[in-house]
Amino acid sequence: MKLVVENLSKSFDQKQVLKDLNFSFEKGKIYGLLGRNGAGKTTFFNCLNEDLPIDSGSFYLEEKKEKHPILAEDIGYVLSTPNVPEFLTAREFLKFFCEIHQDRISNEKTIDDYFDFMKIDPEDRDKLLKDYSHGMKNKVQMLVNIIARPTILLLDEPLTSFDVVVAEEMKEMLREIKKDHIIIFSTHIMELALDLCDEIVILNKGVLEEIDKKDLDNKKWKDKIIQALKETDHA
Amino acid sequence: MLNTFWISFRLKNTYRVNGIIYSIKQLPLIGKILPNKLYQSKALKIIGNIISILIEIGSIFLGKLLYVLFVILAMLDMMKANPSSSFVHIFVFLTIAGAFLNTYMFNPTKDKYYAMILMKMDAKKYTLSDYGYALLKVIVGFLPFTILFGRSVQVPLWICLMLPLFVVCVKATVSAYTLKRYEKTKKVTNENLPEKQLWIAIGVLLVLAYGLPYFGFALSNTIYLILFLSSLLLGGFSLFYIYHFSSYRKIYQELLTTNNNIITQNTTTELLKEQTRKQIELGEGTSNKTGYAYFHELFVKRHRKILTKSAKKTAIISFFILCGVTIVAFVNPTLKAQLNSVILVYLPYMVFIMYMINRGTVVTQAMFINCDHSMLTYRFYRTPKVILGLFRERLKTLIMINLIPALVIGGGLALLLWVTGGTTNPWNYVILVISILAMSIFFSVHYLVMYYLLQPYNIAVEVKSASYKLIQTLTYLVCYYMLQLRLPIFSFGITMILFSIAYSFISLFLVYRYAPKTFKIRP
Structure with missing residues (x-):
């Protein structure tokens, strides 16, 4: 299965942020989406999540050469600013989430199993989400986006608010689950992208471009990416 | 000092003009037609500047006009004391009450935050020039109305001329006292968060302001003369103290950044979110x-x-x-x-x-x-x-x-x-x-x-x-x-x-x- 983006364009007033994008993202891989500040990474995610209307083009899921529209349950979107209902406790939010997605949550894990999986301490599980720290809210947001097993997982700078230990745990978790998802991971941090992602895609001047690693070591790959970002910047 | 004043004035004017252009952009229909390059438009900047100057002039006169007209003059009919004495009496007591609630110096405004915290301007020079300008606006703003409305109820001309100066002197005295208190206790005062005792004092002053003339009592011209002369003396000393005070940076660092979500966290929406949570x-x-x-x-x-x-x-x-x-x-x-x-x-x-x-x-x-x-x-x-x-x-x-x-x-x-x-x-x-x-x-x-x-x-x-x-x-x-x-x-x-x-x-x-x-x- 793959996510196909065809001729996707998006402008704000006179500024064209996404220019006729064409790309295929395959299941089983983590794609690192790199781009400079204001390059349009979040806009690209917002378009895929239908938070923003697109100007032209299309995107869909393709399996065995058959096209499927992307449904609400096909997509999980972890925003850089965590969004969780602050009047609920983490347990209540998870319970609610599991109930409304019960047809998609196949294995019978308990809510505490999920908390254990995400390493959320027992004493925090019944606290109101409004009293959670930024990083903790991010963990909960990540958890609910994962447990419904969406085909596409969009992660917008998800690890920046985690401490180093949690960030490592999250990376490990993403590697574990990647076989079941199409994961697109947006970040500014080159080292993180090189460490975690299978493919690097840069978004610059409104265009998506894959930077092939081939036989390069990480150092040379990194130089190639930086060069690509600089080149497109001055194009 | 003049240079500092000129820089801060231009800074204030720039974001005021940008604010005006932003408001134009928010208008239904018109806003959609106008391009985003609006902020570069020279013609609009000129219009914005004209509006900004009008706002500045308005801020000098309009508030004072409404204040003297509705808070003092309109109340005189209810008073048993004669209108002339009541006018001065209410003005004097309200000035003392207002000096604590509206010091200007201890109001954590965005202007001060931008100038002293973001732009790192010299705190003392900025404060003195800004405060001086504010006091000047008080005199210029009040004078026409104390003369116009004061004379209309037969207040002697010398009192009409003294009243704006009295306001400045009382304000300066309160500010100097507050600075002195900071020196002793290291406690920074925020005029928007008055202490309980102050509210009681304000209540008493309000009762004295309106209550005494209502029952036919008002201070005499001799007492006003003594009051004005002592305020001039105290005001003079206070301005001297304010001029030589040196810890403005420390005061504003605390006043403008600590526990002040309104300024540091981008306006009222953060406050609204906080309250709703x-x-x-x-x-x-x-x-x-x-x-x-x-x-x-x-x-x-x-x-x-x-x-x-x-x-x-x-x-x-x-x-x-x-x-x-x-x-x-x-x-x-x-x-x-x-x-x-x-x-x-x-x-x-x-x-x-x-x-x-x-x-x-x-x-x-x-x-x-x-x-x-x-x-x-x-x-x-x-x-x-x-x-x-x-x-x-x-x-x-x-x-x-x-x-x-x-x-x-x-x-x-x-x-x-x-x-x-x-x-x-x-x-x-x-x-x-x-x-x-x-x-x-x-x-x-x-x-x-x-x-x-x-x-x-x-x-x-x-x-x-x-x-x-x-x-x-x-x-x-x-x-x-x-x-x-x-x-x-x-x-x-x-x-x-x-x-x-x-x-x-x-x-x-x-x-x-x-x-x-x-x-x-x-x-």
């Missing part, structure tokens, strides 16, 4: 329901402060008011008869009352900030089935909760009508109760439908819909207009009931048709 109470309540019903029930329980508790409180207060009026009616037969005739024609008045007690705006605000703001980023939450399902649940809850005070008010008024002499048409009782209930249902539907059809907030919780603001204002104006109407219960009640039914059906139809498209976070 505080409405969430964990309490004991949980829910046995599942799915969206579970989600909604918990929302209601966690927001009982603004939902159930608030409605019950209104119901209890209404109950006691109605009981009180009933007792008074029994004690005073003349009033009883008057009350009866009032109830028979004052039903339109109740539209405004029901408008005032309905907390639709606060509730929908809490729905957005504490719930939909985050949940609308999840795609499953934006599906038509979920949007309309939750809308139904919310509408049912809001109607039920608002019906509690409506029942008390409707029932209470019908009872009051009966005990004050009744009515020849028994239908009046039924229509009175049902029309009050209809008004309550109307407002519940109105606010929720507006929220779902116009969803006015963006991700930063700013109201971005001009139509929403317009409808809110129109709602207020129509309800206010109802205060002027005197119509019989029967005809107005029937009209109100039919209107509420029609409005509810039409608006629900519109919600079912359009809300799946309109209920989303504004870009």
